[in-house]
Amino acid sequence: MHDWERIAAQEAFYGVLTDPRFRSGALTPESIAEFYDSGAGEIAGVVDRFNALMGRIPMGGVALDIGCGVGRLARAMRAHAATVYGYDVSETMLALARKHAGEGVEYVRVLPHGPLDWINCYIVLQHIPPQAGLSVLRDAFSRAAPGCLASIHATAWRDSRHTLSPLGSMRRSLSLGLARLRGDSPERLIQMFDYNFSDVLRVFVEAGFGPMHLEPTDHGGHHGFWIFAQKTA
Numbered sequence: 001m002h003d004w005e006r007i008a009a010q011e012a013f014y015g016v017l018t019d020p021r022f023r024s025g026a027l028t029p030e031s032i033a034e035f036y037d038s039g040a041g042e043i044a045g046v047v048d049r050f051n052a053l054m055g056r057i058p059m060g061g062v063a064l065d066i067g068c069g070v071g072r073l074a075r076a077m078r079a080h081a082a083t084v085y086g087y088d089v090s091e092t093m094l095a096l097a098r099k100h101a102g103e104g105v106e107y108v109r110v111l112p113h114g115p116l117d118w119i120n121c122y123i124v125l126q127h128i129p130p131q132a133g134l135s136v137l138r139d140a141f142s143r144a145a146p147g148c149l150a151s152i153h154a155t156a157w158r159d160s161r162h163t164l165s166p167l168g169s170m171r172r173s174l175s176l177g178l179a180r181l182r183g184d185s186p187e188r189l190i191q192m193f194d195y196n197f198s199d200v201l202r203v204f205v206e207a208g209f210g211p212m213h214l215e216p217t218d219h220g221g222h223h224g225f226w227i228f229a230q231k232t233a
Contacts, residue, residue: 002089003191005089005092006189007186007190008090008096009092009186010024011023012092013027013032013070014187016069016070016123017035017072018187018190032100035072036072036100039073039076040076042076043073044076046122046226049213050228053228054228058149060081060082060117062085062115062117063077063080063081063085063116063118064087064118064143065077065085065087065121066119066121066124066137066140067121067124068094069088071098071100071102073120073122075097075101084105085107085108085111086105086106086107086108111139111140114143114145115145116140116144116145117145118148118150118151119150120150120152121140121151122151122226125137125153126153126224127192130195134195134200137152138203138206141203141209141231144231145231146231148209148230148231151228152226153224153226154224155194155224156196158223159221162192162221195224204229207231208232210229210230210232212227214226214227215228
């Protein structure tokens, strides 16, 4: 079973946003509404950045949210696209997305054929080993239409307090194995990965995306960038 299927079965909302309000035992209609409202605010910010940086915004067309989880961002992307796809590896996540954020979004475990006019991915690649994450990004970009907008986030380095010693890495591996074996403590399955940005930017360039605008992010000492770009070739 995929780790994210295990996480989704017990702590789907918390697995997306690690806030105590979104633990399964604390969920209420009000906290679920707050969860999805947070996605609307973040997508509004993405659209504002496109407008400021490129003088255009997503409007109509086909949009894809990579690693959509329970649909927090895909739901908000509906306001800016005629068709929205939410892609995720976890069927449990997708089932919850269809339940809570299903109207106007098609949730899939296989990338749509495209052509795609907007590709978004936020706080997702950081949880995927780089080789696999770059493969998904490359595959999605191969389906991009001319002029496609991309808003992609990835992590690049971490503060020293998050850096594991060789012994710490061994302990981390043991903790992961025990969590998988016992089926408890799903938050222990949430891993963080850093990406080599030479590799990330190469995927953009080889897919024909033109000038890229990078904006730094810091999530509790895990540092990365938003990358905003447009396909020009």
